[in-house]
Amino acid sequence: MNKxxxxxxxxxxxxxxxxxxxxxxTGLNISSEDVFCSSLxxxxxxxxxxxxDYIKSQIQQPESVIILLTKNYYESHFCLCELGATWAMSHxxxxxxxxPLKFSDINGVLTGVQINKIQExxxxxxxxxxxxxxxxxxI
Numbered sequence: 506m507n508k509x510x511x512x513x514x515x516x517x518x519x520x521x522x523x524x525x526x527x528x529x530x531t532g533l534n535i536s537s538e539d540v541f542c543s544s545l546x547x548x549x550x551x552x553x554x555x556x557x558d559y560i561k562s563q564i565q566q567p568e569s570v571i572i573l574l575t576k577n578y579y580e581s582h583f584c585l586c587e588l589g590a591t592w593a594m595s596h597x598x599x600x601x602x603x604x605p606l607k608f609s610d611i612n613g614v615l616t617g618v619q620i621n622k623i624q625e626x627x628x629x630x631x632x633x634x635x636x637x638x639x640x641x642x643x644i
Contacts, residue, residue, distance in 0.1 A: 508541035511567040515577035519544040
C-alpha cells in the first residue's frame with residue numbers, strides 16, 4: 506500500500522527525519538500509516554522486502570514528497586534517484602533546506618522551486634500551510 510507522504514532523506518540524516526516525522530504525527534495529526542520514511546522502524550521497509558524495489562513502489566503515488574535537503578542528501582546517489590523520480594512523476598514536493606546548505610547550493614531539477622528553511626518559523630509555518638493543502642487531514 507502506498508503512503509500519502511514519502512519522506513526523502515539521507516540515511517545520515519536519520520535523527521532529523523525522525524524529528525520531522527514526529528512533528529507530522531504528533532503536531533499535525535498525520536497517522537503513521539500515511540507516512541513512508543525508510544530509516545524509521547515501522548514506517549520503512551518491511552522485513553523480507555527488497556530495499557530498492559520497495560522504495561521504487563513507494564515513490565510511485567504519494568500525495569506529497571517531503572525532501573530534507575542537506576549536504577548528505579546531495580552526496581547520496583540514492584537520494585538523487587528519489588529526487589529524479591519525484592521530478593519525473595511530477596509529484597507534489599515540499600522541500601526543506603537544512604543549514605549549512607544555502608539556496609545557492611540548490612540546482613538541477615530544483616532550480617527555481619520555492620524552498621522553505623527548516624530553521625525559520627515562517628518557513629515551517631509555510632510548510633504546514635502547503636501540507637494542509639495536499640493532505641486534508643492535517644490539523
